[in-house]
Amino acid sequence: MQSLDLKASKNETMCKDGNYMFYLLVEISSANINLDSLYTKARLAIPKLNDKMACFKQIYSKGPTLAQLAIAWLAISSHVECAVASPHYRNNIYVIYATAAAEPESETNMPDRPSFDEYKVSRSMFFQDENSRALGSKLKLNERELLANEIFQLVKKRDMDNGFADPRKFAPAKHIFKALDEIKKSDMFYLLKAMPKGGVLHAHDTALTSTDYVVSLTYLPNLWICSSPDSNDVAFKFARTQPEPTDGLEWTLVADQRAKRGADDYDAEIRKLFTLYTPNPEIEYKDINHVWECFIGIFIKITPLLTYVPVWKAYYKQALKEFYEDGVQYLEFRGTLPDLYDLDGKIYKNAEVVEVYVEALEEFRAENPGFIGSKFVYAPTRKVDDATFAEYMRIVVDLKAKYPNFVVGFDIVSQEDAGRPLIDFAEPLLNLPNDINFYFHAGETNWNGMSTDENLIDAVLLGTKRIGHGYAILKHPKVLEAIRKKSIAIELNPISNQVLKLVDDNRNHPGGYLFADDYPVVVSSDDPSFWEATPLTHDFYIAFLGIASAHADLRTLKQLAINSLEYSSLNFAEKRAAMKKWEEKWNLYIEWVISQKSKYNL
């Protein structure tokens, strides 16, 4: 005989006639029916099922196992009006639909307190239910992955327990500038760095590579520098001969300055120009507008260094290399397409700039067959007038026609609170052809009910494919509903949100809720160069230890990798090929993790 075991969750709604409609999921396992225990569990699941309820009337059953179910149901349902049992979507799971008469709410009708044993049963069912909703919970790990997962769980538990005992030791709770190295030395970072993490779907053109690489670019010949006497205003330029003075200030060769000052001192100073890193970020950056001012300042300083054609190409290839070495096989990035220049005075615009990307990408792919690829979202600044925006529209249409497989869509960037909202541009955006997708930044703000968080609503109504940041999303339940229904992924950038002063301690990041209820999300890095983080591993570390639940395991990480390809702009065939390339690396990675077992005394 088979036994019935109520593992299940219950759902309950009030019907129009005031009765309750509820359903139970019932799992049939082996061995004997234990009606007593079944009855207790049913009582727990539906406190309203008490002795005053109307009698059982009817039950329908199909097939032999459902006949068993019917017998058991008799025991429970002498208190309900009507019950129907039907097979559910999974083997051995049945749903019992039932209605029960509504009870007047009165003190005498209050259900009894459960016994401690009953309480423990409800508690375990509650946890089971909650865990089954989290990001990654639908994945079933194979035997090898389960072994690897043991190592992840062990390392994670140790870090979580240490942090719980002394929060000062918990890296994800700190400012990233105080934890960069500590994270790099950790066992979890070691495991995450080697992980094939899929793709990065949110990163900006000129904030991709390591700062070391940016400093190394200043060793190239023909680079000139012009700085104000207090050295606060600095500009770079490549030129064969000395450029004309700017505002009365002379240009000097970087090589000469370096020789005069000594390379160590000079490079340390140069480095500071290209990073927000400081040991005391709380003191250095006063508020969100101030940190943004410094942040935009880096983009302004770095642009003429990178827009020299040979550097532009080399920089992008270096970015692909650093991302690939960090376990990223695909990069979908946003860019403003600044004008490029060469030593002969030629200026390269829009499509010519894209051409340099495409050449660099082809070379990189040829050298790295395991790499999936890279695509581009044209994303100029939102701080523009209508005429400039109309020009953007013409540019993106032209780029899409010329590079249909590389240019995938459109976005607008720069500080959302300080720029124009999406609604201002809705009309021209709606006139764009359908093959230009939107990947809007929206809700990168702490405000509630202002134009910036309401960008979330416009992004959804305009048909965005993904949302950049979406930091304010929890304040918009209808946006939450829409992103699930339409599979609009939220691109989370935890470190960016901390450095740019939306959140101090990433345990408070709204992504925690999105992870807990398996919303469509990906984890990205935004501008890793400017906070001296690795291309993706640091953000994965923060997301896994600081934002996801302590219960989140390898399934969560695997789901994030899968999501990053699933929600990319790769077409159907490209996605299939991409998944294959990722899976090859994933399987090797799992074996590598298992081989590290002895390191963790397992």
Ligand SMILES: O=c1[nH]cnc2c1ncn2[C@@H]1O[C@H](CO)[C@@H](O)[C@H]1O
């Ligand atoms: O987090 C961000 N939100 C909005 N805009 C950004 C963010 N990070 C970088 N940029 C913008 O991207 C441009 C370079 O592609 C920069 O000008 C910067 O304003």
